[in-house]
Amino acid sequence: MSASPVFIAAEVVEKFLKFPELIQQLERALANFSHGAEGGVVQPLRTIVPVAKYNGFLGVMPAYSAADDSLTTKVVTFYEGGTSSDLPSHQSTVLLFDPRNGILKAVIDGNVITDRRTAAVSAVATKLLKPALSEVLCILGSGAQARSHYEAFTEMFTFKEVRIWSRSRKNAEMFASSMKGAIRVCDSTREAVTGADVIITVTMATKPVLFGEWVKSGAHVNAVGACRPDWRELDDELMKSCVLYVDSREAASHESGDILQSGAAIFAELGEVVNGTKPALTEKTTVFKSLGMAIEDTVSAKLVFDSWSSSTESE
Ligand SMILES: NC(=O)c1ccc[n+]([C@@H]2O[C@H](COP(=O)([O-])OP(=O)(O)OC[C@H]3O[C@@H](n4cnc5c(N)ncnc54)[C@H](O)[C@@H]3O)[C@@H](O)[C@H]2O)c1
């Protein structure tokens, strides 16, 4: 009989999933993904089950990485407007299997993985696509992803000014006072975005909050929200005028409302830029449309599991 799976809690994931290393690992995973079969990534389009009665969704995100020899599936739920004020709007668990025999080895808290791996992938996009002189960072939204993006971006880059906008000024102020470093709280999206070199949209909006007319020419946008075909964060003007990068062409053309509804053309996958098969057009206005990929969870979960295993062996 196989041993029972271990449970790895959020505090343990926090301890082992750290930014510079996670960013490097995910850059490699993006490259493998965009190499096709040769890259050894098996990742079907995720399954999403709408729970319409409660404005919720359940997603199942399996993947295997031959390079990491890691087999996982994430199960994630997300609720429009959250379920109640004290629950996160997104809740997830990652199941890690032994790829040799299918034994379930670990059940890992997925919330920290989701927050950090998403920010890490946006950091890869920003490293490759931001304008040469990037002084002002703007974050739209003040939830879990806003926090992980702020942490990753202030660790990896140097900005002269960081701005935040949220629907309620109180939330934006709470965000600013809970993070290390100076953050300017803005009263309107337009104020936050005007003149920004790097913009991150991390909202649960279903209609555009970021408009092309406000975006500085040459800026880079990480568009992280709007993961449903009928949800938007960016307007048509921005989508049609930018050079558009995505994590996965397949996912983007099935799930992204910003792409499907605007009819914008995809220029490249981020992994193709890492591989050098598509250029990083840093002098143009660029958008990285992130939907989130299972392979990011697979690589992150392996990192956590291996670090946890080594720490228990040395005890
Ligand atoms: N691309 C990825 O890999 C990935 C991964 C996880 C989450 N996400 C997406 O990122 C977004 C943020 O996730 P989160 O975990 O931070 O959620 P969260 O619930 O913690 O925060 C959501 C933020 O959006 C704001 N918001 C809600 N409705 C809004 C509206 N109509 N207009 C403007 N702002 C609004 C909230 O006030 C809050 O500041 C979501 O859309 C989520 O689905 C993407």
Ligand SMILES: O=C(O)[C@@H]1CCCCN1
């Ligand atoms: O990639 C993810 O983990 C999330 C799941 C929920 C919807 C947005 N993307």
